Amino acid sequence: MYQSVIRTVPALIVAVAVGIFGSQVACAQQQPIKRTDLLKTDLSDIEGKEMHIWVADIAPGAATGPHFHPTPRFVYVLEGAVVLELDGKPPRTYTVGQAYVEMPGERHNFRNASTTEPAKALGFQYGGKDQPLQINAP
Known part of the structure; x- marks a missing residue:
């Protein structure tokens, strides 16, 4: 009986360690919203400003949480549908081919x-050099 317990305990420890490590790796790999920068370039006719263009891959059920932007952000929906929830206004859904x-x-x-x-959405935003493009809100 003791021999089977001695063999079972190390196997159990290994199984628990693999489970914990595996879940940490899975959480680290799964990003709710993955932004891929496509272009960042100076705007030569607007001193100190630069343009940012990116693609956002939005996992099912993912959300940014409350935030705002210091400059206008333009969004074009490439795949699926997204919801924009502006404070004080009803939520608005945008589908493939729509922009806001x-x-x-x-x-x-x-x-x-x-x-x-x-x-998936394509985003465009200009801002000052080194200026944050998004500010999380309470």
Whole structure:
């Protein structure tokens, strides 16, 4: 009996360690919203400003949480559907081929409309050099 317990305990320890490590790796790999920068370039006719263009891959059910932008952000939906929740306004859903703007200082949440399918959006925003493009809000 003791021999089977002695053999079972190390196997159990290994199984628990693999489970813990595996879940940490899975959490680290799964990003709710993955932003891939496509272009960052100076705007030569606007001193000290630069343009940012990126693609956002939005996991099912993912959301940004409340935030705002210091400059306008323009968004074009490439795949799936997204919901823009502006403070004080009803949520608005945008689907493939639709675009919208998030105006400076507007507190909002951006999320995938689906809990089962991913979404993808193309974003455009200019800002000052080294200026944060998004500011999290309480």
